[in-house]
Structures are given as C-alpha cells and as structure tokens.
Amino acid sequence: MSYAKAFSVGLVGLVGHLVEVEADLAPGVPVVTLSGLPDTALNEARDRVRAALVNSGEQWPNRRITVNLLPASLPKHGSLFDLPIAVTVLAGAGMLPLAPLRGTVLLGELGLDGTVRPVRGVLPCLLAAARAGIRSAVVPAGNAGEAGLVPGLTVRATDTLRRLIDFVRGIGPLLDPPDTPPPPPAAGPDLSDVVGQDLGRRALEVAAAGGHHLFLIGPPGAGKTMLAARLPSVLPALDDEAALEVTAVHSIAGVLPSGAPMIRRPPFQAPHHTASAAALVGGGSGVARPGALSLSHHGVLFLDEAPEFATRALECLRQPLEDGVVTLHRSGGGATYPARIQLVLAANPCPCAKPSGDRDCECTPLARRRYLARLSGPLLDRVDLRVQLDPLSSRQLVRDDDATESSGTVRLRVQTARDAAARRWAGLGVRTNARVGGADLRAPAYRLPRTVTRQLTDEIDRGLLSARGFDRVIRMSWTIADLDGRSRPSREDVAEAMFLRGGGH
Ligand SMILES: [Zn+2]
Numbered sequence: 001m002s003y004a005k006a007f008s009v010g011l012v013g014l015v016g017h018l019v020e021v022e023a024d025l026a027p028g029v030p031v032v033t034l035s036g037l038p039d040t041a042l043n044e045a046r047d048r049v050r051a052a053l054v055n056s057g058e059q060w061p062n063r064r065i066t067v068n069l070l071p072a073s074l075p076k077h078g079s080l081f082d083l084p085i086a087v088t089v090l091a092g093a094g095m096l097p098l099a100p101l102r103g104t105v106l107l108g109e110l111g112l113d114g115t116v117r118p119v120r121g122v123l124p125c126l127l128a129a130a131r132a133g134i135r136s137a138v139v140p141a142g143n144a145g146e147a148g149l150v151p152g153l154t155v156r157a158t159d160t161l162r163r164l165i166d167f168v169r170g171i172g173p174l175l176d177p178p179d180t181p182p183p184p185p186a187a188g189p190d191l192s193d194v195v196g197q198d199l200g201r202r203a204l205e206v207a208a209a210g211g212h213h214l215f216l217i218g219p220p221g222a223g224k225t226m227l228a229a230r231l232p233s234v235l236p237a238l239d240d241e242a243a244l245e246v247t248a249v250h251s252i253a254g255v256l257p258s259g260a261p262m263i264r265r266p267p268f269q270a271p272h273h274t275a276s277a278a279a280l281v282g283g284g285s286g287v288a289r290p291g292a293l294s295l296s297h298h299g300v301l302f303l304d305e306a307p308e309f310a311t312r313a314l315e316c317l318r319q320p321l322e323d324g325v326v327t328l329h330r331s332g333g334g335a336t337y338p339a340r341i342q343l344v345l346a347a348n349p350c351p352c353a354k355p356s357g358d359r360d361c362e363c364t365p366l367a368r369r370r371y372l373a374r375l376s377g378p379l380l381d382r383v384d385l386r387v388q389l390d391p392l393s394s395r396q397l398v399r400d401d402d403a404t405e406s407s408g409t410v411r412l413r414v415q416t417a418r419d420a421a422a423r424r425w426a427g428l429g430v431r432t433n434a435r436v437g438g439a440d441l442r443a444p445a446y447r448l449p450r451t452v453t454r455q456l457t458d459e460i461d462r463g464l465l466s467a468r469g470f471d472r473v474i475r476m477s478w479t480i481a482d483l484d485g486r487s488r489p490s491r492e493d494v495a496e497a498m499f500l501r502g503g504g505h
Pocket of ligand 1: 350351352353354361362363
C-alpha cells in the first residue's frame with residue numbers, strides 16, 4: 001500500500017470544514033511535497049512531522065512523499081494537521097493499519113520529540129465535524145476538556161504520537177477526556193459590594209434588561225468601572241447554544257480556561273485605550289484572530305476612558321455593532337466572527353480627569369465639549385443610556401443599610417423582563433427591546449398613546465429631540481415597563497427613560 005487518507009478539520013473564522021489529508025509514497029528521490037494551499041506553518045509541519053516520527057522510534061519512509069490537503073481551495077492555517085499527516089505518511093508506507101481510525105477526525109500539533117501539543121479552535125473544529133457526520137475524534141490531551149463538550153461525538157485524546165501509533169496497532173489505549181464535572185464558574189464581582197450609586201445601579205439594571213448600550217460619564221472615583229464590571233453578573237446565564245458559540249470563539253483565541261472549558265456566564269472584556277484596532281476587533285498577521293469585540297460576544301465590551309481610544313479603533317466598532325458580526329479581511333483569506341455585544345463606554349467629564357470641582361481643573365467648557373465629542377457621531381448614536389454619575393459622598397460611603405441588593409436578586413428581575421420582551425417581539429425575530437426597529441415600535445399594535453408620549457412629542461416640536469432619539473426613549477420605556485411588570489409603558493416610564501437618555505439629541 002502506498003496511499004493513505006485521514007480526516008481533519010480546517011477553520012475559516014468560526015466555521016469548520018472537513019479536510020482530507022492524503023499521502024502518496026512513490027519510489028524515487030526522497031523528497032516531501034505538501035500541497036493544498038498550505039501557509040508557512042504548514043510547510044514547517046513537514047520538518048516537525050519527520051522529527052516527531054523519528055523521535056517516537058519510527059522509521060521515516062525513504063521515498064518520494066506527496067501530502068495533499070483537500071479541498072485545495074480552503075485556506076488552511078496552523079499546526080493542527082501535524083497528527084493526521086504523520087499518521088497518513090506511516091500508513092502510506094504500510095507501517096500502520098488505518099482501519100481503527102476510519103471515520104475519525106485527527107487534530108494536533110507535534111513537538112519535535114513526538115509530544116502532541118494542544119491547538120486553538122478544537123471546539124469549533126469538532127462541532128463542524130459532528131455536523132458533517134463524523135462520530136469520533138482524536139485530539140491533544142490538552143484539548144480533551146473542550147472536545148468533550150461536543151454532543152454526539154466520541155472523543156479520545158493522546159499526549160504523544162507514540163500513544164496514538166500504539167493504539168492504532170492495537171497494543172495500547174488512548175486517553176479518555178476528563179469526566180469530572182467542571183467546577184462552577186467563578187462568580188465574578190457582585191453588585192452587593194457597590195455602595196450607594198442608586199442611579200448607576202438602576203442604569204445597569206435597565207441596560208441589562210433591555211440589552212441597551214450604556215454610556216457612563218463621571219469623574220474618577222464615581223464608580224464607573226465598578227459598575228461596568230458588574231453588568232455580566234446581572235445578565236442571565238448563557239443558554240446551551242450561546243455557551244457553545246462563546247466557548248468556540250475563546251477556543252480559537254486560545255484563551256479557554258483549563259478545567260472548566262464551557263463558558264456559561266456572559267463574558268466581560270475591558271481592553272485598554274492603547275489597544276490597537278486589531279486587538280479590539282480582531283486581526284493579526286496571517287490568520288485573523290478574534291479580538292476583544294468577539295471575545296465579548298453574548299457579553300459585555302467595556303471601553304474605559306473611551307475618548308482616549310484611537311478614532312480608527314472606535315470607527316471599527318461601528319459596523320459590527322450594527323451587524324452583530326465582524327468580518328476581517330486578510331491576504332490569507334477573510335474570517336467572520338460573531339460580535340453580538342453589549343457596549344459600555346465610560347468617560348471622565350473633561351480631559352484632565354480631575355475630580356469634579358477640583359480647583360486644579362482648568363479645562364474650559366469648550367475643551368470639555370471637544371473631549372466628549374470624540375465619541376459622538378456613529379458610536380454614541382447607538383447608545384441608549386447616557387448617565388452622569390457623581391462622586392460618592394462620604395455619607396454614602398458610610399451608609400450602613402442592608403438595602404444593597406446582590407447581583408442574583410437583580411438578575412431575577414432582569415430575566416423576567418427579558419422573558420416578557422422576548423414573548424412580545426417573538427414575531428419580529430428579536431429578543432431584546434434594544435434591537436426592535438423604529439418602524440416596529442411605531443406600528444399600530446405598539447404605538448403608545450399621546451397622553452403617554454406628550455412630553456416627548458413636545459421636545460420633538462421644540463427641536464430638542466430627533467426621531468431617532470424618540471425611538472430610543474420608547475425602547476427604554478418598554479424595558480422599564482418590563483422590569484416593573486407592566487404590559488405597556490406609562491407616562492412615568494417614559495419620563496424615567498428620558499432621564500436615562502440624558503436629554504437632547
Ligand atoms: Zn479638567
């Protein structure tokens with residue numbers, strides 16, 4: 001036998017495609033040719049595979065070896081094809097029976113000493129394999145946890161090439177994925193340790209319930225970061241589908257926590273304002289990797305000191321915020337990653353970032369306006385809540401009442417409100433108030449009576465509110481009504497929404 005074939009998976013963005021790895025061995029000059037659009041890493045695979053085989057005690061076939069990865073048109077990246085290449089080369093040389101691996105997908109990078117190293121993206125690879133009808137997989141031992149999350153797939157793992165070869169020859173076992181239940185996810189910071197800040201807490205709850213983006217303005221020490229970091233804690237846990245999606249993105253980025261692979265809580269990302277556009281939305285040389293934006297998919301992206309971010313970086317967020325996905329273009333092929341996020345922006349009221357009323361602040365009103373104007377336009381236009389936070393007074397700090405609610409209590413109200421919204425908008429294919437289109441809000445079935453919206457229409461008549469601003473207030477009014485268990489927004493709900501909107505625009 002001089003030909004052998006095995007299965008692996010290639011990723012384009014989050015989408016996995018089945019890849020056939022075939023090896024043909026012919027008499028002649030002993031050279032190795034890899035074909036099928038391999039990138040540099042794949043060419044390096046040739047040397048790694050040879051060293052790994054030899055250092056595993058196997059003989060490298062002294063023949064002309066052609067390795068082909070199909071489909072040729074699929075851009076293939078990375079080192080995860082090492083394992084199937086090694087196996088097909090051996091099998092093609094007649095040194096390994098492939099029957100035990102029939103219908104099995106192989107993923108793994110080889111070290112020169114023959115160890116099998118973990119690779120990125122194992123979860124999305126195996127989800128794709130399972131969808132393509134594959135029923136078993138062999139993965140690196142370091143990826144066994146996430147691989148075990150895929151339903152309907154028998155997963156076995158290996159730590160060395162030697163172990164896999166012994167298994168195929170029927171003289172040793174592979175490793176089973178860990179079946180110990182993962183520890184409960186880390187709870188993260190809780191609202192119960194935020195003192196005072198009634199307005200900030202309310203804004204957080206409304207944002208969570210309606211899926212609204214949030215802008216917090218306040219001097220240093222007003223608790224903006226504290227509040228933002230607690231938004232995930234009042235969001236409902238991810239359902240199975242969302243959890244798999246989020247975990248798959250983190251798998252590709254190579255940032256899955258070991259031990260508890262499935263991400264069940266909405267993620268939180270807080271990139272620094274010096275972050276590059278690539279770090280923010282994704283990119284990198286060669287393979288486009290997900291950035292903070294996609295790592296906060298189904299969770300929260302927090303931009304602290306938002307006006308300090310590069311304008312170009314902020315611009316890059318605009319389209320993904322609209323579409324819920326980000327498409328990255330690279331010479332090696334484009335990639336699309338999910339980006340359905342809740343955005344929280346925070347800013348100091350002025351560029352010097354001195355506490356308000358501080359004598360040292362010499363910023364002119366114009367300088368202050370200019371500073372915040374860096375955020376205006378397309379980005380701020382999508383933010384429903386704009387809340388001004390005051391620094392905590394010493395009286396608030398020592399306030400010792402037991403009225404400080406925990407995140408769990410708030411989360412229950414948020415869940416109830418979200419359920420009500422999801423039921424109401426089910427016909428529109430929308431789950432949260434923030435995503436309901438303006439025309440749908442104003443459709444006869446949902447249009448609010450003039451007695452409820454009078455204050456708003458007055459502001460429109462006086463040129464203080466745009467049609468867009470009107471829709472935003474109405475969306476938040478629905479959220480406030482949902483939170484308070486009313487089937488329709490009242491005049492008071494609209495008034496509170498106007499207040500949370502921060503007036504104007
Ligand atoms: Zn200042």
